[in-house]
Amino acid sequence: MILSDLVLEAPGARCPCIRPRNHSTALQTKPPELGTMSTILVTYSSAAGSTASIAKQVATYLRTRFSEVHAIDCMPIEAVSWPNSYRAIVVGSAIHNGAWLPHARKFLVDHTDDLYPMPLYTFSVGAPSALPKWMKKVAASTHNDLEEEEKLKIGKALSETTGFPVKHELFNGVTSRQGMNWAMGLIFSCVGAQWGDFREWDKVAAFSEHIADDLQKREW
Numbered sequence: 001m002i003l004s005d006l007v008l009e010a011p012g013a014r015c016p017c018i019r020p021r022n023h024s025t026a027l028q029t030k031p032p033e034l035g036t037m038s039t040i041l042v043t044y045s046s047a048a049g050s051t052a053s054i055a056k057q058v059a060t061y062l063r064t065r066f067s068e069v070h071a072i073d074c075m076p077i078e079a080v081s082w083p084n085s086y087r088a089i090v091v092g093s094a095i096h097n098g099a100w101l102p103h104a105r106k107f108l109v110d111h112t113d114d115l116y117p118m119p120l121y122t123f124s125v126g127a128p129s130a131l132p133k134w135m136k137k138v139a140a141s142t143h144n145d146l147e148e149e150e151k152l153k154i155g156k157a158l159s160e161t162t163g164f165p166v167k168h169e170l171f172n173g174v175t176s177r178q179g180m181n182w183a184m185g186l187i188f189s190c191v192g193a194q195w196g197d198f199r200e201w202d203k204v205a206a207f208s209e210h211i212a213d214d215l216q217k218r219e220w
């Protein structure tokens with residue numbers, strides 16, 4: 001799965017309709033303990049909560065696989081102060097108007113050097129399953145142009161020079177009126193899109209398993 005598989009609207013468009021809910025963004029007050037345990041970070045940018053729920057599920061799975069060897073931290077991206085203290089990072093973001101949320105894009109660009117030496121896994125949470133078929137076709141016809149745009153947005157340096165991320169996955173999230181203003185909600189309903197919970201927990205489990213297997217192969 002590549003980033004251009006996203007169902008997208010105008011790339012790079014600023015979205016005046018985002019109404020982020022409050023998520024705990026208490027800053028890390030000290031770096032993670034680096035004793036005998038190495039540490040994996042799962043971090044996310046979420047406006048209405050479904051990306052956060054998927055990140056927490058990934059972290060829970062990694063804890064079951066690595067409880068004896070690695071400590072797994074899971075927190076919103078705004079709270080991360082020491083990304084270079086970790087040995088592997090999973091970064092996820094909700095998609096709004098065809099792009100990762102600003103905090104997530106900034107994190108990858110700001111920390112390119114920190115992330116360079118470590119395994120990086122990324123995921124996006126959108127709502128392709130909520131859209132009617134005709135809209136998916138329109139979106140598909142623009143994929144080629146959008147691929148380049150998306151590479152820039154998630155950190156061109158990472159994807160071009162290192163082949164990072166190691167793996168990227170696109171998930172369906174939840175579509176609810178809560179995260180949209182009335183105009184956006186009206187447009188969404190008028191085009192025949194559906195409201196609902198489209199999260200695919202099996203796919204989340206497979207993604208988590210892939211990460212765990214890949215980390216294990218690295219024998220650290």
Ligand SMILES: Cc1cc2nc3c(=O)[nH]c(=O)nc-3n(C[C@H](O)[C@H](O)[C@H](O)COP(=O)(O)O)c2cc1C
Nearest residue numbers: 046047048049050051094096097098126127173174
């Ligand atoms: C303002 C707005 C714009 C959105 N734009 C897109 C989009 O371009 N492509 C897409 O697949 N989903 C889009 N979505 C759907 C969200 O990505 C989806 O609901 C996701 O689950 C949100 O994650 P969150 O709950 O972590 O915020 C949009 C949602 C909102 C509220």
